[in-house]
Amino acid sequence: MMKQRLLILLFFLQTCLVAQSINFSGNVNRNAVSLGETFNYELVISGYDTNQVPDPKLPDLRSMFNIVSSREGQSFSWVNGAMSVSKTKTFILSPIKEGNFIIPEASLTLNGQQFKTQPITISVRPAAAQPQSVASSAGRSSAPSQSAPSIQRAKAGNVFLEAEVDKKSLYFGQDITYVLKFYRRVQLLSNLSLEEPSFQGFLSETLEPDQSRQVVDVNGLRYYVVELVKKSLTPIQAGTLTIDASRVGYVINFFDGQRVVESAPLTIEIKALPKENKPDKFSGLVGDFSISAVADKSEVNPNSPVSVRVEVTGKGNLRGLSDLVFESSPDYKFYKSQVSDVQLNADGSQTKTLDYIYIPKVSGKLSIPSFELSYFSPDTSEYGVKKTEPIAITSLKLAGDVAEVASAPVSEPSSTASKEQIQVIREDIQYVRSAFDVTDTYVPFSKSIVFWAFIYFNLAALFGFGFYKVKPYIFKTDIVKVKQTKAGAAAKKKLEKIVTSSLATKECISQLENVLFDFLSDKFGSSVRGLAKQDLVAELYKQNVHPDHLKMVTSVMDMLSFLAYAPSEQSQEKVKEISKDLIRIFEAF
Amino acid sequence: MKLRSLFLVVMVSVGAWLAPLCATPLVMEAAEFYRTGEYNNALTAYLDLNEEYPNHPDILYNLGNTSYKLGKVGEALAYYYKAQRILPRDEDIRTNIALVSNQIIDDVVGNASVSSNSVFYFLMWFTLNEWLVGLVVLLTALTVLLWSKEIWPTKGAIGQGVGFVAVVFVIYLGFFAIRYHQESSFFRGVIVVPKVQVKVGPSESLDTKFIIHEGVDFEIKKQLDGWTEIKLSNGFSGWVEASDYRAI
Numbered sequence: 001m002m003k004q005r006l007l008i009l010l011f012f013l014q015t016c017l018v019a020q021s022i023n024f025s026g027n028v029n030r031n032a033v034s035l036g037e038t039f040n041y042e043l044v045i046s047g048y049d050t051n052q053v054p055d056p057k058l059p060d061l062r063s064m065f066n067i068v069s070s071r072e073g074q075s076f077s078w079v080n081g082a083m084s085v086s087k088t089k090t091f092i093l094s095p096i097k098e099g100n101f102i103i104p105e106a107s108l109t110l111n112g113q114q115f116k117t118q119p120i121t122i123s124v125r126p127a128a129a130q131p132q133s134v135a136s137s138a139g140r141s142s143a144p145s146q147s148a149p150s151i152q153r154a155k156a157g158n159v160f161l162e163a164e165v166d167k168k169s170l171y172f173g174q175d176i177t178y179v180l181k182f183y184r185r186v187q188l189l190s191n192l193s194l195e196e197p198s199f200q201g202f203l204s205e206t207l208e209p210d211q212s213r214q215v216v217d218v219n220g221l222r223y224y225v226v227e228l229v230k231k232s233l234t235p236i237q238a239g240t241l242t243i244d245a246s247r248v249g250y251v252i253n254f255f256d257g258q259r260v261v262e263s264a265p266l267t268i269e270i271k272a273l274p275k276e277n278k279p280d281k282f283s284g285l286v287g288d289f290s291i292s293a294v295a296d297k298s299e300v301n302p303n304s305p306v307s308v309r310v311e312v313t314g315k316g317n318l319r320g321l322s323d324l325v326f327e328s329s330p331d332y333k334f335y336k337s338q339v340s341d342v343q344l345n346a347d348g349s350q351t352k353t354l355d356y357i358y359i360p361k362v363s364g365k366l367s368i369p370s371f372e373l374s375y376f377s378p379d380t381s382e383y384g385v386k387k388t389e390p391i392a393i394t395s396l397k398l399a400g401d402v403a404e405v406a407s408a409p410v411s412e413p414s415s416t417a418s419k420e421q422i423q424v425i426r427e428d429i430q431y432v433r434s435a436f437d438v439t440d441t442y443v444p445f446s447k448s449i450v451f452w453a454f455i456y457f458n459l460a461a462l463f464g465f466g467f468y469k470v471k472p473y474i475f476k477t478d479i480v481k482v483k484q485t486k487a488g489a490a491a492k493k494k495l496e497k498i499v500t501s502s503l504a505t506k507e508c509i510s511q512l513e514n515v516l517f518d519f520l521s522d523k524f525g526s527s528v529r530g531l532a533k534q535d536l537v538a539e540l541y542k543q544n545v546h547p548d549h550l551k552m553v554t555s556v557m558d559m560l561s562f563l564a565y566a567p568s569e570q571s572q573e574k575v576k577e578i579s580k581d582l583i584r585i586f587e588a589f
Numbered sequence: 590m591k592l593r594s595l596f597l598v599v600m601v602s603v604g605a606w607l608a609p610l611c612a613t614p615l616v617m618e619a620a621e622f623y624r625t626g627e628y629n630n631a632l633t634a635y636l637d638l639n640e641e642y643p644n645h646p647d648i649l650y651n652l653g654n655t656s657y658k659l660g661k662v663g664e665a666l667a668y669y670y671k672a673q674r675i676l677p678r679d680e681d682i683r684t685n686i687a688l689v690s691n692q693i694i695d696d697v698v699g700n701a702s703v704s705s706n707s708v709f710y711f712l713m714w715f716t717l718n719e720w721l722v723g724l725v726v727l728l729t730a731l732t733v734l735l736w737s738k739e740i741w742p743t744k745g746a747i748g749q750g751v752g753f754v755a756v757v758f759v760i761y762l763g764f765f766a767i768r769y770h771q772e773s774s775f776f777r778g779v780i781v782v783p784k785v786q787v788k789v790g791p792s793e794s795l796d797t798k799f800i801i802h803e804g805v806d807f808e809i810k811k812q813l814d815g816w817t818e819i820k821l822s823n824g825f826s827g828w829v830e831a832s833d834y835r836a837i
Contacts, residue, residue: 432619451721454728458732
């Protein structure tokens with residue numbers, strides 16, 4: 001039950017994603033047409049994998065337009081590593097009556113969500129085409145229908161018009177070329193004005209007429225000839241079709257005004273394609289064609305794209321070709337990338353290029369399958385099929401480890417024993433882990449007590465070190481004061497050391513003198529060492545030392561001077577006395 | 590009262606000690622589900638374990654495997670990347686990332702220089718914990734040597750040692766600062782839905798800038814009202830909905 005719910009949820013999520021990621025729009029290639037003309041109505045679905053999207057629902061057009069034909073195309077692009085797919089359904093519509101019409105919205109329902117196109121307005125004009133001015137050596141003029149008193153159709157006289165097609169009998173789907181030529185023997189005063197027929201029953205494509213002026217001989221008379229119209233016509237229905245007359249207005253002189261000349265109507269026989277031996281996936285092409293394919297690389301990683309370019313060349317209507325038939329397989333994916341416009345070759349043939357993206361899904365030796373093109377040949381009146389050669393592709397092995405390895409097959413022993421390469425049958429991810437301690441989770445070291453203990457310990461030690469080194473500089477100005485306050489205690493310590501030491505008397509006396517001088521130096525902040533007795537007294541006097549204390553100092557100094565030259569037996573006792581005097585001095589100051 | 594407290598302490602200690610032992614059957618059960626191809630059940634079991642023991646590299650790795658088997662390439666990569674942050678030198682994780690990354694449709698290749706890539710891989714080769722241990726060791730060595738120099742000023746080798754460790758420490762501190770910055774201010778994510786239209790701004794109604802697919806990883810720049818500004822390694826940037834990706 002739980003599984004089912006999960007599946008339903010997954011399906012719902014997936015469908016929601018699909019629904020959210022498509023765009024559906026409708027457009028036409030022209031909003032104004034004449035009766036008898038056609039226009040393209042396109043429905044474009046883009047975004048997600050459009051293969052999952054159902055066909056759109058067309059609005060009811062029967063009261064306004066005939067659907068002459070339809071085609072479907074898919075484009076695929078790979079931009080910046082991102083795949084984009086769009087599907088286009090094109091309907092060629094021909095208006096039934098004149099007036100202004102609105103093509104209602106087309107709709108598309110996908111997983112309960114409805115997408116709609118915008119309504120489109122189409123204006124249909126009367127069948128008589130608007131006159132067009134065409135360039136001629138004589139300049140420009142207005143339409144012939146407004147002032148044409150008489151119409152000349154005969155292939156004679158000074159001016160006449162001739163329409164011709166290269167074939168009068170052809171198969172449905174086969175192309176013919178319509179050319180309208182203007183013949184004249186006289187100089188024209190103004191431009192020509194042209195009125196083309198509607199070409200009802202044909203899809204027409206305007207070609208570039210030959211603008212060069214030629215001189216030809218007709219019934220022994222020399223005429224200047226110029227091509228006014230050149231069109232490629234494709235019949236859209238079988239049977240007998242008529243191309244109506246074209247009309248041209250011209251002016252030779254002011255007195256006669258505009259004259260009109262028209263071509264003879266043309267009758268064309270359109271034969272239906274035979275139903276016998278018709279291929280299942282008939283492309284609809286009529287003519288003779290060849291097909292070739294080429295890939296941009298022969299080695300590729302799995303899931304990386306290979307561009308395959310297929311060229312179809314031949315004489316026939318290639319415009320309707322939008323896709324080719326190829327074999328599908330789970331080992332690869334094919335996407336149509338781009339379909340080029342038809343290119344005219346120098347020999348009169350046409351070429352159409354279709355680009356595909358081939359993506360291998362597995363590794364190993366693969367081949368890009370054949371592309372198949374079926375067509376009807378009017379020359380042999382038979383259907384034909386042309387195929388490209390398969391293209392060998394090596395899908396490289398993934399740079400992962402081998403998961404499952406097939407052992408080399410055991411071969412019969414032979415004199416030239418050849419070793420076979422071990423082939424990876426299938427690669428897979430490394431297996432799950434089942435034996436581990438679940439408590440061994442990742443805990444940031446920065447959150448442990450040990451880390452911070454180390455950090456604090458080190459920082460304290462470094463700070464202490466820094467303080468120790470910097471301290472003398474920080475407390476530099478207070479040294480004198482410190483020495484002053486601690487002078488007595490320091491001197492007493494030194495004195496004690498001297499008294500308890502086993503130094504010789506002479507040396508002892510010298511040390512005692514040093515202690516006294518050090519004490520006085522520390523006490524008064526300046527060295528008094530080396531001063532003579534008078535100078536020392538003067539210095540102490542300057543320091544405002546009490547006279548009694550001054551007397552004590554001089555007394556001790558005298559005693560020390562005396563002892564320096566006295567016998568050593570007396571000196572030892574005196575040293576002790578001096579020590580006591582010195583202690584009194586240290587305490588008194 | 591004292592007896593009760595003692596009993597409680599003993600019970601809690603025993604419970605804490607027994608917890609991993611109780612979890613072991615669940616690990617085995619999940620592995621068995623995986624072995625028999627019941628990936629949905631395996632995923633549920635591993636998710637339970639992940640909730641109980643978050644940031645466990647082996648559980649994250651197994652979640653990656655299970656997600657991959659369920660066709661969730663993006664989820665799998667997100668779990669692998671999380672596991673790799675804890676075990677950056679683990680061969681299995683690296684192999685699986687390489688293999689699963691082949692399923693990514695988009696080819697997003699950055700243009701970073703070889704030297705910057707080398708520095709990046711060097712920094713990421715070690716976890717932040719390892720970098721922190723290195724920092725503590727160097728700091729302690731520096732402290733000890735400084736005091737040793739003060740205590741035994743005549744020993745020249747100590748002075749040289751102080752100089753050497755100080756230089757190493759300063760360089761190390763620079764690398765550590767970059768690594769720490771990456772860890773604390775450089776967030777990444779992975780697309781976990783089949784296809785994402787990356788918008789020019791934080792709104793569904795805005796234009797689509799480009800499209801990316803499941804498994805693409807990116808840098809998270811900023812977040813706003815359920816939308817996240819992302820930057821791909823090739824420099825492309827745009828906005829995606831927060832539900833379309835998993836933060837690594």
